[in-house]
Amino acid sequence: MSIVETRPTSSSRTLQEAIDSLQIAMPVPDKSMTQDQEWVVVEDGGEWKQIRLHDYNDVFAIQGLYEKWVYEVFQCKSPDKIRDLLAEAFNDNEVDPSTITVLDLGAGNGCVAEALLPLKIRNFVGVDIAPSAEPAAHRDRPGLYNDFIIDDLTNPSPESLAKLDSHDFNCMTCVAALGFGDIPPEVFAAAYNRVSDGGWIAFTIKPDFLTETDPSGFSKLIRRMLENDILDISEREKYLHRVDTRGEKLHYEAFIGRKKADIPADWL
Template sequence: MIENCSGIDVLKYAKAYAICSVSSSERERQSDEVFSAIVDGKNLHFSMHNYGEMYKIPNLYDAMMYGLLRCETPFALAREFGRILFEHRVDPSTLRMLEVGAGSGAFAEAVRLAMPIGRMVGLDIIEEARVAAERDRSGIYDGYIVADLCALSWEAEAEIASLSPNCVGVASATGWNNHIPVAGFERAFSVLEPGGWFIFHVKPNDPDPECVALLQWIEAKVKTSYIVDSKRGRIFHRMSVNGEKIYYDYVVGRKQWAS
């Protein structure tokens, strides 16, 4: 049994929705995974990464990701970030985090359980994510922005500027052609205050072009000292629908101070 950061009984909902993986030897890519669930008496199939459809149904995403597939990323990443802050003697109550690819708020809730963080604002590209966060984890965010990081409106830019983030976090929003591209991460990094904390993770050794590009991007940031005081590690992300363990690498560090 994995830790459940939200109080949502993911196993209860997984049973209620009768969630089952739909495995196939023809589905080799992580983005092709499918699961089934019984919703309002109908047996429906969902693409693992069709977030808009999953978020419309209360707690379905949590039941699938944390109940069926035993995802541990939000909890493991939040714990590791807490340890790093302790090592650097940083008071988490001084942090103003912008969480990109926020989804329904699992990482935000894990962070709030791990530490007394100051403020936290979520950002996601789809309205369904904001609605799901407010419905399934009411009050977990101090604000929620629905926007495309690659094409921010002036209203979204103003909201981010008012937060003045000294921490930008991401959990499970990388790769597989339907997540945040490199340009989006570059934009998120640009709004981070100098000396602010950057939390990033990505699947290593993966042929997906976005994963390759993101690995190259974060490696360049560390190598050129745009990210300093960095710590790397590997955490168990989740199971695949075929029962294979998926691991992700993380990098946590500070944006270089202005010279």
């Protein structure tokens, strides 16, 4: 499928103004700084604050910070990579994007859903655990999500369950949100099992979490899903996710596939 529309400016002018006017300063590059220790200082209301990237609740609370840091400075390519791979898969399988309802796991403030708009997908439900993600998504990309759930999917509230039950998901996206103390295999499985059989699954993960010795549980889970025909992978591609604070390239792996069956509860 060729992407005929340009990236829509669902980001309001206010978001772009916030990105442009935000002042941030990066630490001196330090080889010992791991990916989950990265931080910046940012000017917020006349005060300079130090914020760690993985403290997403604090990041999303400051308008434009995530976009300026992750997309402008770190040149993150992941949402666009998932869009391009999904576009190819939809084209090959003659999928009508207007029939797609996406469960966007680890949605943050909506960068992935926004990246998918040129595919003409119009139904998105965001799920995140950081309370500031939902107001940030509404603030930065008003009207993009049909629904948004702030919860831990391993123990969702009755309200969250009712919201999840009210949608028929036939696609799940999970971009740059697995591992590192972020989304664990149990949450990934809970979201995955919400997608109908035959539905599309699109996610990215750092290759470190796919090695034999990986302690996160994702390596084992994904291997079992493939071996037991739970997931049928149509595309698997290593790509440049972003650069880090030192300017070093971070490569991730993108997966596109179709769900064949639920992940059994006794695997987790």
